[in-house]
Amino acid sequence: MWKKFNIFQLAIFKNFRKHYQPKVVKIQERTFTIRQLDIGDIKSLLDLQRKVYQGETPWMRSAFLAELYSRYSHLYLGVLFEEQVIAFMGVRVFLTDGHITNIAVSPDFQGMGIGSLLLEESEKFAHSLDCATMSLEVRRSNQDAQRLYRRLGYVSRKVLPNYYDEDQEDAIDMVKYL
Ligand SMILES: CC(C)(COP(=O)(O)OP(=O)(O)OC[C@H]1O[C@@H](n2cnc3c(N)ncnc32)[C@H](O)[C@@H]1OP(=O)(O)O)[C@@H](O)C(=O)NCCC(=O)NCCS
Numbered sequence: 001m002w003k004k005f006n007i008f009q010l011a012i013f014k015n016f017r018k019h020y021q022p023k024v025v026k027i028q029e030r031t032f033t034i035r036q037l038d039i040g041d042i043k044s045l046l047d048l049q050r051k052v053y054q055g056e057t058p059w060m061r062s063a064f065l066a067e068l069y070s071r072y073s074h075l076y077l078g079v080l081f082e083e084q085v086i087a088f089m090g091v092r093v094f095l096t097d098g099h100i101t102n103i104a105v106s107p108d109f110q111g112m113g114i115g116s117l118l119l120e121e122s123e124k125f126a127h128s129l130d131c132a133t134m135s136l137e138v139r140r141s142n143q144d145a146q147r148l149y150r151r152l153g154y155v156s157r158k159v160l161p162n163y164y165d166e167d168q169e170d171a172i173d174m175v176k177y178l
Pocket of ligand 1: 052104105110112114115117137142144145147148
């Protein structure tokens with residue numbers, strides 16, 4: 001019990017120290033900036049979700065707010081092209097697991113390696129906090145995302161029946177051992 005408590009405290013403590021240094025990357029002759037997201041980005045994130053999910057916003061403003069202010073160690077990154085957020089990803093650390101809470105790339109920018117890049121950044125963050133695993137949930141029907149996760153080393157752990165409230169679709173719980 002003491003050991004767990006220590007790890008928990010450490011995770012919180014590290015949260016106050018970790019800052020992501022913005023990065024500039026060039027992909028297919030286009031220049032992108034990767035930087036940490038903050039509350040001022042939430043409107044852009046809602047707009048981005050509408051593009052990705054045919055007008056829907058699976059995460060509302062309140063969900064982003066809760067995550068950005070979470071007391072767990074977390075990293076929310078946005079990828080910007082010409083000052084517009086075109087992709088984002090969130091990872092939250094609990095004990096020794098880095099959990100990908102959300103990832104989305106604007107349809108115009110999918111298949112360029114941006115999702116892979118964000119997942120790599122999430123792993124570096126989790127690794128720096130001594131995580132042993134990465135985990136995520138993905139819709140059973142989302143074969144494209146599952147293929148990407150497998151390519152990056154994730155394996156299926158279990159099926160979570162009726163996981164999504166909106167339509168009761170099952171989720172696949174995936175894990176990667178770091
Ligand atoms: C799933 C998602 C986040 C992946 O992001 P992405 O930027 O398209 O991912 P990547 O480009 O890194 O990889 C996707 C494919 O492009 C290929 N690719 C990677 N780099 C590439 C490049 N430079 N040029 C062309 N293709 C590339 C990859 O090989 C991969 O192919 P695969 O599916 O056969 O493995 C994105 O498609 C998305 O937002 N989907 C809708 C929302 C969603 O499903 N989110 C996940 C919820 S769990």
